[in-house]
Amino acid sequence: xxxxxxxxxxxxxxxxxxxxxxxxxxxxxxxxxxxxxxxxxxxxxxxxxxxxxxxxxxxxxxxxxxxxxxxxxxxxxxxxxxxxxxxxxxxxxxxxxxxxxxxxxxxxxxxxxxxxxxxxxx
Numbered sequence: 671x672x673x674x675x676x677x678x679x680x681x682x683x684x685x686x687x688x689x690x691x692x693x694x695x696x697x698x699x700x701x702x703x704x705x706x707x708x709x710x711x712x713x714x715x716x717x718x719x720x721x722x723x724x725x726x727x728x729x730x731x732x733x734x735x736x737x738x739x740x741x742x743x744x745x746x747x748x749x750x751x752x753x754x755x756x757x758x759x760x761x762x763x764x765x766x767x768x769x770x771x772x773x774x775x776x777x778x779x780x781x782x783x784x785x786x787x788x789x790x791x792x
Contacts (some may be wrong), residue, residue, distance in 0.1 A: 684715030694792035708747035713752040717755040718767040744769035
């Protein structure tokens with residue numbers, strides 16, 4: 671696939687909805703491996719996954735390691751923590767895992783409106 675294609679994924683559920691979390695991370699990682707530019711947003715209850723050690727709490731049979739998938743996305747994609755979601759959970763800039771940025775809905779809208787961009791929400 672061309673690198674000019676972009677996939678923006680917003681995950682808005684936490685580890686209490688393990689299937690949805692696994693699907694979002696799996697789709698993002700697969701797209702990344704296929705050469706697609708990926709932007710991955712942590713919103714709602716998924717905001718907690720931006721904190722060190724929280725991905726380690728995730729378990730789902732026959733699912734890839736969430737910490738490994740998150741690290742791959744941080745290293746090779748762009749991972750963003752929703753600023754409003756962070757504030758609602760008292761997560762301050764600097765609390766998140768290194769490599770995860772914090773941005774608001776304006777940035778999300780700008781990303782999804784780019785040409786050749788597909789947006790998915792989980």
